[in-house]
Amino acid sequence: MAIDVILGLQWGDEGKGKIVDYLAASYDIVARFQGGPNAGHTLKFDGQKFVLHTVPSGIFREQLTNLIGNGVVIDPITLRRELGGLKEAGVEYESRLLVAKKAHLILPTHRYLDAAKEAAKGKAKIGSTLKGIGPTYMDKTGRNGIRVGDILLDNFQERYQALKQKHLGLLKALPAIDFDLKKEEVKWFDALGSLRSLQMVDGEYFINQQLAEGKKILAEGAQGSMLDIDFGTYPFVTSSNTLTSGVCGGLGVAPKNIGEVIGITKAYCTRVGSGPFPTELFDEMGDFLRKEGMEFGATTGRPRRCGWIDLPQLKYTIMLNGVTQLVVTKIDVLNKFDEIKAATKYRYNGTESDHLPYDLCSVPVEPQYKTFAGWQHPLENAKNYNELPPNAKLYLAELENHLNVPVSMVSTGPDRKSLILKDRYNS
Numbered sequence: 001m002a003i004d005v006i007l008g009l010q011w012g013d014e015g016k017g018k019i020v021d022y023l024a025a026s027y028d029i030v031a032r033f034q035g036g037p038n039a040g041h042t043l044k045f046d047g048q049k050f051v052l053h054t055v056p057s058g059i060f061r062e063q064l065t066n067l068i069g070n071g072v073v074i075d076p077i078t079l080r081r082e083l084g085g086l087k088e089a090g091v092e093y094e095s096r097l098l099v100a101k102k103a104h105l106i107l108p109t110h111r112y113l114d115a116a117k118e119a120a121k122g123k124a125k126i127g128s129t130l131k132g133i134g135p136t137y138m139d140k141t142g143r144n145g146i147r148v149g150d151i152l153l154d155n156f157q158e159r160y161q162a163l164k165q166k167h168l169g170l171l172k173a174l175p176a177i178d179f180d181l182k183k184e185e186v187k188w189f190d191a192l193g194s195l196r197s198l199q200m201v202d203g204e205y206f207i208n209q210q211l212a213e214g215k216k217i218l219a220e221g222a223q224g225s226m227l228d229i230d231f232g233t234y235p236f237v238t239s240s241n242t243l244t245s246g247v248c249g250g251l252g253v254a255p256k257n258i259g260e261v262i263g264i265t266k267a268y269c270t271r272v273g274s275g276p277f278p279t280e281l282f283d284e285m286g287d288f289l290r291k292e293g294m295e296f297g298a299t300t301g302r303p304r305r306c307g308w309i310d311l312p313q314l315k316y317t318i319m320l321n322g323v324t325q326l327v328v329t330k331i332d333v334l335n336k337f338d339e340i341k342a343a344t345k346y347r348y349n350g351t352e353s354d355h356l357p358y359d360l361c362s363v364p365v366e367p368q369y370k371t372f373a374g375w376q377h378p379l380e381n382a383k384n385y386n387e388l389p390p391n392a393k394l395y396l397a398e399l400e401n402h403l404n405v406p407v408s409m410v411s412t413g414p415d416r417k418s419l420i421l422k423d424r425y426n427s
């Protein structure tokens with residue numbers, strides 16, 4: 001058995017949570033492999049809405065095991081809040097939620113540092129979610145981090161204090177900001193209790209054992225490919241590998257075990273935080289997309305920047321991830337448009353190209369658009385692909401042709417049931 005992967009092909013918030021929750025019904029295990037509470041994955045079903053940050057989006061499917069992999073960074077405070085929400089909703093998670101011992105911990109001072117570093121950058125700030133992600137991954141790669149398994153060690157307190165002191169030293173060189181460290185530390189140590197109550201496992205042995213037993217595993221990406229630390233719009237990126245390649249390091253599996261790579265794109269594009277966004281709309285069209293798509297961050301509530309779909313950008317992330325099937329979400333958000341645009345090429349340095357320049361931050365690109373007629377029709381009654389309005393099908397067919405990857409699902413609303421399955425999934 002192979003591990004299938006679901007990940008976002010844009011700048012995050014493509015609807016990963018919804019699709020993972022839907023597909024989870026046909027898997028045995030869902031595993032998060034990178035990121036942390038910067039993620040906000042929204043699930044809607046039976047009139048309920050949940051936003052998950054650290055817990056994998058398979059948690060609402062009974063029988064299914066969920067693993068928080070070693071590549072994830074965990075804030076015990078956020079995790080405790082999330083677990084509280086699950087308990088309130090009557091979800092039994094204790095026997096089905098595992099945490100890899102090698103996952104790194106986000107300390108209160110990591111969040112403190114995140115905020116102070118952003119303040120120091122002023123106008124050049126990344127627009128971080130301020131969840132402590134960057135500083136925690138810095139300590140991981142700098143070989144100073146504290147891991148989940150360390151909380152069981154006798155010298156855990158000493159290690160915590162040593163890292164905290166190091167952080168306090170760093171903070172001296174940064175602008176003073178409001179942060180009640182004492183209060184946050186009390187909450188943090190208290191929340192460690194919730195983490196301790198979960199099953200801690202050697203994630204790499206667990207996942208390989210499950211593979212050997214023929215279990216079906218789905219890896220759930222967080223953020224988006226354009227936020228990848230290596231290939232995203234650096235430095236306006238997150239601090240982890242968000243691509244398919246991140247699955248291997250973030251779970252401890254060999255590349256040969258990767259199966260289907262399901263890439264998700266919105267039918268348009270959004271970004272939250274700073275950094276280049278070639279097809280961004282600054283006019284009333286952008287405001288309309290934000291309103292229709294309810295584009296406000298699931299983690300921070302910030303308004304998302306909105307624009308047209310960007311095919312050179314998608315070609316790039318499809319190439320990097322080895323995408324085998326495309327899922328197009330939020331197509332219903334375009335229902336009222338009389339015209340829809342898609343960037344098919346960029347013009348920069350006097351030529352047209354469908355390659356991204358080395359540095360989107362310093363090379364201004366002019367997207368070249370193709371215009372499509374809208375369908376101006378609601379989609380809730382469309383139960384299969386053939387029932388979609390002809391212009392919606394034309395738009396999707398053009399995406400397939402241009403990107404050279406088959407569309408396997410089309411999402412027509414936030415609910416679990418608002419999903420049209422195509423070809424291989426169609427029964």
Ligand code: GDP
Binds near residue numbers: 039
């Ligand atoms: P994720 O981070 O990729 O899981 O995505 P988010 O949950 O941050 O953002 C996606 C938002 O769009 C959420 O509010 C979802 O409920 C919503 N959503 C998902 N799919 C659709 C869809 O097909 N149509 C509409 N209108 N909303 C959707």
Ligand code: IMO
Binds near residue numbers: 011239273
């Ligand atoms: P999901 O999983 C959208 C963005 C932040 C910021 C940059 C760095 O819900 O798609 P960080 O806190 O990681 O240091 O912030 O990355 N960002 C996201 N944008 N969706 C996310 O996650 C994101 N996680 C981080 O806005 O620009």
Ligand code: MG
Binds near residue numbers: 013039040041042299
């Ligand atoms: Mg999100």
